Each structure stands twice: as C-alpha cells, then as structure tokens.
Amino acid sequence: MxxxxxxxxxxxxxxxxxxxxxxxxxxxxxxxxxxxxxxxxxxENPLGASLRAIQAIRDELEDISRYPDGEAYALKQRLARFVGLNSDQVAVGNGSNELLELVARVFAGPDDEVIYSQYGFAVYPISTQIVGATGVEVPAVNWGHDLDAMLAAITDKTKLIYIANPNNPTGTFFSKQQWEAFISKVPENIVVVLDEAYLEYAASLLDTEQSFNGVDYLKQYPNLLISRTFSKAYGLASLRIGYMLGNSEIIGYINQVREPFNVNQFAQVAARYALDDQxxxxxxxxxxxxxxxxxxxxxxxxxxxxxxxxxxxxxxxxxxxxxxxxxxxxxxxxxxxxxxxxxxxxxxxxxxxxxxxxxxxxxxxxxxxxxx
Ligand SMILES: Cc1ncc(COP(=O)(O)O)c(C=O)c1O
CATH class of the missing domain: 3.90.1150.10 (Aspartate Aminotransferase, domain 1)
Structure with a gap:
C-alpha cells in the first residue's frame, strides 16, 4: 500500500x-x-543595481568552482564599518528572509509564542510555523502595527516579536516616539526583530523627527535584532543577500544554525561594492x-x-x-x-x-x- x-x-x-x-x-x-x-x-529597484556591484560580479566569475567564503569575512567587516558595530554583531543571510527564519529557529519551538501584526510581512507567520511555535497575530490599527496591543499580547510563552518599519505590504510606519515607548516596555527576555527592509525609502519620505535607525538602540536593548536587505534600495534582489545586526551572543547563535555557505560569493562581493556606491x-x-x-x-x-x-x-x-x-x-x-x-x-x-x-x-x- x-x-x-x-x-x-x-x-x-x-x-x-x-x-x-x-x-x-x-x-x-x-x-x-x-x-x-x-x-x-x-x-524591486526599477533602476537595476550599482554598476560597481555588477562589475564586481563579473570579476568574480573566474572563481565559480570555489566555495564562497563561509564566514563572509570581507563583507561583514565592511558592513560593520558601515553601521558602526563590531563584525561579530553582523550576520549575513540568503536574503533577510533567511535570517528572519533563523531567528525563529534559535529562539522558538513548540509551546512557544511569536507575536506579529495583522497585515505584517508573510514571512513572520511562516517562520513561526516552520519551528512549530504558535503565531499570535495582533489586530492592526489603521493598517499598521498596534504597538500597545502587541505589548498587551505578551505572555509567559512569548519568545519573539517581529515588527517591520515600514511595514510591507501596507507601507505604514511607527514614529521614533512610538518605537521608544514600545521597546522600553518589552521584557528583556523576549527578542524583538525590527525589520528595516525599506529603511532607506522611509528615511527619505519622513521628517527627521519621525524616522529612526534601529542600530541606535542596540546598545541599550541587547534583546533587539535589526534585519536589513540588499534586495530593495540596493537593487540586488536576485542575489539573495540580507544582514542582521544585534548583540554578538545572539549573532553567534544565528551563525550556529545557518548553512555553512548560506551566502554565495557573487552576493558577497556585490553587496560590498553596492555599499560603497551610496x-x-x-x-x-x-x-x-x-x-x-x-x-x-x-x-x-x-x-x-x-x-x-x-x-x-x-x-x-x-x-x-x-x-x-x-x-x-x-x-x-x-x-x-x-x-x-x-x-x-x-x-x-x-x-x-x-x-x-x-x-x-x-x-x-x-x-x-x-x-x-
Ligand atoms: C518587510 C520585508 N522584510 C523582509 C523581506 C525579505 O527580503 P529579502 O529576503 O529579499 O532580503 C521583504 C521582502 O519583500 C520585506 O518586504
């Protein structure tokens, strides 16, 4: 049978x-x-990608028979300089999508709860379910995150909270003031992933009082992780490359559960050159x-x-x-x-x-x- x-x-x-x-x-x-x-x-980026990044990929073609640098040493050094952190506070992934999933793998399992918003990015519930955890979807307010309701949804089982600023697909955002009120109230034993996939666009469309950069809060909140991508403003969606920033201990665990060669060499060099082409x-x-x-x-x-x-x-x-x-x-x-x-x-x-x-x-x- x-x-x-x-x-x-x-x-x-x-x-x-x-x-x-x-x-x-x-x-x-x-x-x-x-x-x-x-x-x-x-x-996607309608302008394509930086010509410097494209040339860097061409130069890399000769070495296609070699495995990529599994540690992504040069890229992590470059990223660390870019954001003003140490390189052990940076993890890179096969798109930020992979990193969002890896965080769930590190922190959540069956019997745990993961909080995200209604109309939040589809990968949050998927990442939650993949590890057998229970997703807690908090109703949105005006299509955006209701941060107070998300705080109220925290229970003894909560391990992880995913939030995106701005959010995809709605494009809504929360202000610096709202963010500070939220992050200061999250218990320190719950990991918060702040997904800044569209940070560059938001910064250009918001005034400086409203917008903020998650990196500025990493020191104060060791339970905070920032996820970013090269797929949007940097125009490298096809290469699949994103990065995560946080305290070195958590970043170490993320590296522990990733594949040994999760970011291909083209993505690594292109991302480096793309960063140089602001x-x-x-x-x-x-x-x-x-x-x-x-x-x-x-x-x-x-x-x-x-x-x-x-x-x-x-x-x-x-x-x-x-x-x-x-x-x-x-x-x-x-x-x-x-x-x-x-x-x-x-x-x-x-x-x-x-x-x-x-x-x-x-x-x-x-x-x-x-x-x-
Ligand atoms: C909010 C948000 N986060 C993360 C991602 C994942 O992007 P990537 O895996 O290409 O880095 C996307 C892609 O659409 C997104 O909209």
Missing part, C-alpha cells in the same frame, strides 16, 4: 500557507505573448520619491483611495473589483500584487517604478476604469 506521507508530516508543517511571490515577467510573457511588460509587483542608493530613493508622488497624485485625481506609504510601494483600494482589475492589468502587460492572501482582497499593491513604468500602470488603470 502506498505510504500516506501526509500522515508522516509534522502537523504544524501542514498548516503553512506558502509565500506567494509576484508573478515573474517571463511567466506573463509565456501566458500572453506580450513583448512589453511592466513589473511593479515585488518592490550615490546609487540616493538616486533610487529620489526616483522613488518622485514616482510615489506621480502615482498618488494620479490616484487622488481619479478619487481612488490608497494607504499612505513610506516604502517603495502603495496599496490601492479597488474595492470588490480588485481581482478583476488585476487580471485586466495583466492583459495590459502590467504586473502588480493582489493581496487576498493578506486578507486585503480589495487592494492591489503597486511597487513604485520609473516614471515610464508608473505611467504604463496609470494609463492601463485609467483605460480599465473608463471601460467599466
């Missing part, structure tokens, strides 16, 4: 809803035979600011509601027609992200692109709405 593998699988694995990525351009090309496609579905990051952030204006001005004109965002994306409220409009946008060659899996089925999340890409989306949307 055939084995019923579903009876062998850990019960908590069965309950995992896999991450749903943005539709790849090649897939839409295959399906519809379209030549020109605009992808605004994965919060002019590229500044340009990306500038283009995002202008593009956010372009899209939100047009939405205002069309009287379409959206969630105010400080990321490189915006959630557009298209009511009960959202999925239908998504399909029509695909047929017009525009890929955006439906959010039904986040319980936000009336919204489509649109990443900010170049001026031309944004115009492609807006023209297609206007045409669809006109035809209704």
């Amino acid at each position: 055939a084995v019923a593998f579903c009876d062998l699988v850990q019960p908590y694995v069965k309950g995992i809803h896999p991450y749903i990525p943005g539709k790849p351009v090649s897939e839409l090309q295959r399906e519809l035979g379209l030549e020109s496609i605009t992808k605004l579905a994965s919060n 002019a590229f990051v500044m340009e990306a952030v500038k283009v995002n600011k202008v593009g956010m204006r372009q899209i939100t001005d047009a939405l205002n004109e069309l009287k379409i509601e959206y969630i105010a965002s400080v990321g490189n994306f915006v959630c557009v409220d298209l009511g009960t027609k959202a999925l239908e409009i998504n399909q029509q946008l695909l047929e017009a060659g525009v890929i955006v992200r439906p959010l039904a899996n986040y319980g936000m089925s009336q919204y489509l999340r649109v990443s900010i692109g170049t001026q031309v890409e944004n115009a492609h989306f807006l023209d297609a949307l206007k045409q669809i709405l006109k035809e209704e």
Whole structure:
C-alpha cells in the first residue's frame, strides 16, 4: 500500500500557507505573448543595481568552482564599518528572509509564542510555523502595527516579536516616539526583530523627527535584532543577500544554525561594492520619491483611495473589483500584487517604478476604469 506521507508530516508543517511571490515577467510573457511588460509587483529597484556591484560580479566569475567564503569575512567587516558595530554583531543571510527564519529557529519551538501584526510581512507567520511555535497575530490599527496591543499580547510563552518599519505590504510606519515607548516596555527576555527592509525609502519620505535607525538602540536593548536587505534600495534582489545586526551572543547563535555557505560569493562581493556606491542608493530613493508622488497624485485625481506609504510601494483600494482589475492589468502587460492572501482582497499593491513604468500602470488603470 502506498505510504500516506501526509500522515508522516509534522502537523504544524501542514498548516503553512506558502509565500506567494509576484508573478515573474517571463511567466506573463509565456501566458500572453506580450513583448512589453511592466513589473511593479515585488518592490524591486526599477533602476537595476550599482554598476560597481555588477562589475564586481563579473570579476568574480573566474572563481565559480570555489566555495564562497563561509564566514563572509570581507563583507561583514565592511558592513560593520558601515553601521558602526563590531563584525561579530553582523550576520549575513540568503536574503533577510533567511535570517528572519533563523531567528525563529534559535529562539522558538513548540509551546512557544511569536507575536506579529495583522497585515505584517508573510514571512513572520511562516517562520513561526516552520519551528512549530504558535503565531499570535495582533489586530492592526489603521493598517499598521498596534504597538500597545502587541505589548498587551505578551505572555509567559512569548519568545519573539517581529515588527517591520515600514511595514510591507501596507507601507505604514511607527514614529521614533512610538518605537521608544514600545521597546522600553518589552521584557528583556523576549527578542524583538525590527525589520528595516525599506529603511532607506522611509528615511527619505519622513521628517527627521519621525524616522529612526534601529542600530541606535542596540546598545541599550541587547534583546533587539535589526534585519536589513540588499534586495530593495540596493537593487540586488536576485542575489539573495540580507544582514542582521544585534548583540554578538545572539549573532553567534544565528551563525550556529545557518548553512555553512548560506551566502554565495557573487552576493558577497556585490553587496560590498553596492555599499560603497551610496550615490546609487540616493538616486533610487529620489526616483522613488518622485514616482510615489506621480502615482498618488494620479490616484487622488481619479478619487481612488490608497494607504499612505513610506516604502517603495502603495496599496490601492479597488474595492470588490480588485481581482478583476488585476487580471485586466495583466492583459495590459502590467504586473502588480493582489493581496487576498493578506486578507486585503480589495487592494492591489503597486511597487513604485520609473516614471515610464508608473505611467504604463496609470494609463492601463485609467483605460480599465473608463471601460467599466
Ligand atoms: C518587510 C520585508 N522584510 C523582509 C523581506 C525579505 O527580503 P529579502 O529576503 O529579499 O532580503 C521583504 C521582502 O519583500 C520585506 O518586504
């Protein structure tokens, strides 16, 4: 008799809803035979990546037969200098996604609780379930984290809290004042992961009183971890490289549970050179600011509601027609992200692109709405 593998699988694995990525351009090309496609579905950098980073990868091709540096020595040194910490306070991962998962592996297991927000990044519940812990989803307020309610959700079983600032997919943020009130009240035996994947964009869209940099709080709060990525403002999404900052003891445990060669050599060198090219990051952030204006001005004109965002994306409220409009946008060659899996089925999340890409989306949307 055939084995019923579903009876062998850990019960908590069965309950995992896999991450749903943005539709790849090649897939839409295959399906519809379209030549020109605009992808605004994965919060990628529309400018590509730093030319210095790309050249560094070319130079590295010769050594493809060698394993990468498992310690990522040069990159960690460079990152440590960049953030003003010691290199033993830095861990690197196969995207920040991997690091978010590794933290759960280090701190949580069956019988433990992990807190995150409703509409929080999908990887938090997945990371929680992978280790058999119980996810505690705290209802959002105005689409963003309700930090007081998150504090109130802490129990004796809480091991970990994931928060993102700004949040994806909603683009909401909490201010420096709100953050300080929150972190000062979290018991020190609970680890807080502050996910700053969109930090660079938020810093450009917020005034200095509201925005803050998690690194400034690491000394005071040894239970704090910061996670960051090269996938967004640095434009290296395909290489899969992110980093985590925290106290050296916790970073040591993260290194203990990671794969020996979790970050490939191309990612390591590209990230180093990308860090050196802050002019590229500044340009990306500038283009995002202008593009956010372009899209939100047009939405205002069309009287379409959206969630105010400080990321490189915006959630557009298209009511009960959202999925239908998504399909029509695909047929017009525009890929955006439906959010039904986040319980936000009336919204489509649109990443900010170049001026031309944004115009492609807006023209297609206007045409669809006109035809209704
Ligand atoms: C809030 C947030 N954190 C982390 C990530 C993971 O990014 P990566 O694994 O590419 O570093 C993303 C990606 O979309 C994100 O939106």
